Amino acid sequence: MKIIIVICTLLEVAWKSNAQFGASDWFLNYFPTMGPWSQWSPCNRGIQTRRRCDSHGKCSSVQQRCLELPEWSSWSYWGPCVRGQQARRRCDQRGHCEEGYRTCRVTPRWSSWTNWGPCAQGTHTRRRCDEELKCVSEYKPCLQDLNESRPQ
Numbered sequence: 842m843k844i845i846i847v848i849c850t851l852l853e854v855a856w857k858s859n860a861q862f863g864a865s866d867w868f869l870n871y872f873p874t875m876g877p878w879s880q881w882s883p884c885n886r887g888i889q890t891r892r893r894c895d896s897h898g899k900c901s902s903v904q905q906r907c908l909e910l911p912e913w914s915s916w917s918y919w920g921p922c923v924r925g926q927q928a929r930r931r932c933d934q935r936g937h938c939e940e941g942y943r944t945c946r947v948t949p950r951w952s953s954w955t956n957w958g959p960c961a962q963g964t965h966t967r968r969r970c971d972e973e974l975k976c977v978s979e980y981k982p983c984l985q986d987l988n989e990s991r992p993q
Contacts, residue, residue, distance in 0.1 A: 873897045884909040911935065922947055954979070 873895035881889045884907040892902035911933035919927045922945035932938040949971035957965040960983035970976040 873899070881905075881907075911937065916941065919943070949973070949975070957981070 875895050876893050878893045879891045881891050883889065887906055887909055888904050889907045890902050890904045892900050894900040913933050914931050916931045917929045919929050921927070925944055925947050926942050927945045928940050928942050930938055930940050951971050952969050954969045955967045957967050959965070963983055964980045965983055966978055966980055968976050968978045
């Protein structure tokens with residue numbers, strides 16, 4: 842125990858005397874100080890690492906297990922409204938994808954109107970259909986029938 846006290850006392854005396862002469866770096870040459878720990882690295886295959894270096898440039902590192910969370914891409918744009926739903930998609934770095942859905946109001950896309958058909962039973966008819974082949978018709982009276990039915 843006496844030896845430890847003597848050594849500590851000698852170190853303290855040397856430290857104080859060298860500090861008076863501006864030569865306190867001798868202590869650091871023999872007893873390097875450790876720098877701060879770096880940030881943890883990103884999780885790679887379930888392991889992440891951090892390190893620190895001492896004043897002599899000697900570095901040490903530690904590792905820990907980590908849960909590797911997927912890095913997802915941005916969501917795609919919403920797709921077209923089909924049967925009242927829209928879909929979008931995103932994928933992670935491993936190729937696993939997920940889809941998101943939302944309801945939407947179905948606005949049918951109509952074809953162009955057909956040409957007016959011939960006069961039949963006093964009316965002309967034309968039609969148009971949506972993507973699901975639901976069709977609507979439009980009617981107008983035949984003008985030639987009106988001219989024929991007018992008294993002269």
